[in-house]
Amino acid sequence: MMKKWETITGTSISAKAEGISLTESGGWFESAYLKWKPVDKAVSYQVLVKSAGAGDPAYVQIDDTLIRKYPSYFRADALGLSAGQYTFKLEVNFANGSSKTIVSEPIAVKANSRTGFAFSGESPSQTGSGAYEENGALKNGAQIVYITAATAKTVTLDVIINNSGKKQTATGIGEIMTLRQKGYDKTPLIIRFIGQITGEDMSGQLNSSGYLQVKGKSAYTEMNMTLEGVGDDATAYGWGILVRNCKNLEIRNLGIMLFPDDGISLDTSNCNVWIHHNDIFYGAAGSDADQAKGDGSIDVKNASTYVTVSYNHFWDSGKCSLCGMKDSEEFFVTYHHNWYDHSDSRHPRIRQASVHIYNNYYDGIAKYGVGVTNGSSAFVEENYFRHCKYPMMSSLQGTDTLGKGTFSGENGGIIKAYHNRIEQADSLIYANTNHGTTSGNETSFDAYEASKRGEIVPATYKTMAGNTSYNNFDTLKDLGANQADIDDVTAVEGIVTKEAGRMNQGDFTWKFNNETDDTSYGLNSELMSKIRNYKTQLISVGVK
Structure with a gap:
């Protein structure tokens, strides 16, 4: 580029x-x-x-x-x-x-790739482009707010606060979000972050847990909002983004470091959300032993649906993406062209959902790739799993019952796999073929391997725990992605390593050691030190 x-x-x-x-x-x-x-x-x-x-x-x-x-x-x-x-x-x-x-x-x-469930014709908004048109241009009348370390607390915007069109001047990004939460102002809004913005810079603008809260008035409120970084060095340092009750929201081109708990959390009742081209680094350590790297990097849960997570770069994340928590109804998420760079688990870890996973690069994964539970269905196609210990797992069956690393005690889900590239996996058990590390097993398997993309998975293939079958959503639903949108697996590594993450791979450089980092799920102390010592090179903002 x-x-x-x-x-x-x-x-x-x-x-x-x-x-x-x-x-x-x-x-x-x-x-x-x-x-x-x-x-x-x-x-x-x-x-x-x-x-x-x-x-x-x-x-x-x-x-x-x-x-x-x-x-x-x-x-x-x-x-x-x-x-x-x-x-x-x-x-x-x-x-x-x-x-x-x-x-x-x-x-x-x-052009950005506007594909996946956030752009499905069956979704409420049929777009996750926020304040932008589908061709990438600003929507007519769009407002733009610039947030820097110096202006986070002082930036102003007039926000409509009632049905009569009365406006109130909000001061600080936190108050802007609070007034928009009233739900009266639907004006397309672009919030542009410039340079390194620390938790201290955001003091008084975050909620009590350290998040910039982006919230609609009630479930699935039309937001028409984009949060984006400018250039290659926009960094949320020491804070995260919490999204609730939002429809048509875009988050892009941000580096997120040392976040509390989750980096980006789609927490409750969101739809048509598009999260793309972000760099997700270590979070702040949590209280549990498995939270040394932070908790979730990008989590999707609690009735959040029609979501696309694409072209993000996860830097040794411990838990990349929880997809479903207490959800009891089907929801829809797409993960594509993400770079799981020596991360550990949850790529994603799915409950209840129907999830399309394609063209991701699993690059030295210490624990597991895709995990399905609670009757979920995942269509996993054209991904490159390079030295991923357990590429695909279903709870309480297949690899999960061989003493290879139980990841959940919940009921299982079903994975349909098609044309993935698998290298150096410790275990992968297909239901109907012997292409895995063991022969096919029709009752205790990790995934069903399709011979063609549109193949229907027979209902006779069921989970051992829960007795559910694959719902074949990929042949019944508008995925927001056609076969023409799917890259051949041979091109995935080249595309993803060049285009995932912030603009031109961002301003943070680090090279993992495959010999040691592929199999290690411990915190990399040298990487953490570099993250903790990160300082922007930006001197000033403006024309002089």
Whole structure:
């Protein structure tokens, strides 16, 4: 995605660009950026963007807040771009009233993959795009709020608070959320986080458990809201996000470190929620022995349905994703193109739900991949399990009853597996084939292996505990993903390791040691030290 600057086309532009050094540009998913070295004696910068094929009148100035200063460069990001080619124009202003201008080469911007249950035609909103249109552009009339370490407590927004349209000025991101919770203001709202924002920066804005609470008035309240990070370094440091009663909500491009309990918790009565392109690191240690890395990274529970969790990078998570807790009715979730990077378990761990799991990269998994209980059904297709100890498990049967690592005492669920790549698994028992580490077992198995994608799993294959069969939801429901949306398993590693997580893999670098980290589920003290010592390189926000 990143591209070094080469030449600036046109002699007139070269003349105007004297003394300006553009160093880097790139396109990402519905966004683009450029960097330049500080210009001697400049007093301010303006950045404009347009479609590469449009004339100069099409240039639109980006918000000044999207221009930031770092130790050796300035950076500007343009967000809300539909897929296509774009051109930046940088204007440099000087104290004497003069200015210089330089124009970039065309930059390619990709479309996000709007697939999965959050976009199912059978879902209440049929979208999880929040405050954006389906093509990635801002919705008409969308409001934008910028949150930095300096403004989290002071940012203001006028919010409608009654049926008559009366507005009240909210101060601080916490009060903005509180007033929106009244349910009268449906205006599309984009909350953009810039740089490292600590729990201290968010003091007074979080609930008593350390979460930014995003809550609707009642179950499945229309939110039309997007929470997103700007650039490659937006980081929620020491706090998490709690979502309740929300419909049509998007969370993207955030790094979440040292969160309390859960990183992102879809806690109660949510639908059409899309969580994508985030980096989830260690949380704060909990009181239980299995919470040394924090608790859930992204949990979906308590009547939360029609959810897509995609293109996230989980860094050695202990418990990646609980999918269902006290749920007693069927709900629908999709996990795709996530990078489970040396994490341990719950990828996801499913109760009651019907879950589509495709194109994920299970990269050195110490405990287990997909786990099903309580009559749940999971369609697991085109995933790459590299050295995943137990790729698929159903409670109280198959691998779970061989002394290989019981993960639940609940009734089991059924997995339909299709065209997955399995390498270095300790145990995988298919019901109907002998492609696993043991021969097929029609009564005590981990998964049913389909010979073709649309195959119906016979009702004769039942769980040993609970006596339930696969519900074949993948052939009966609108999954929000067609076969054309599914990448071949041979391409999964390359796609996921390049595109999961924050923009251009974010500003945090770490390389796991496969020889030791593949099988270890203990906390990596060196990684934790780096997370604890993380500091933003951002110096200032604005045009100067």
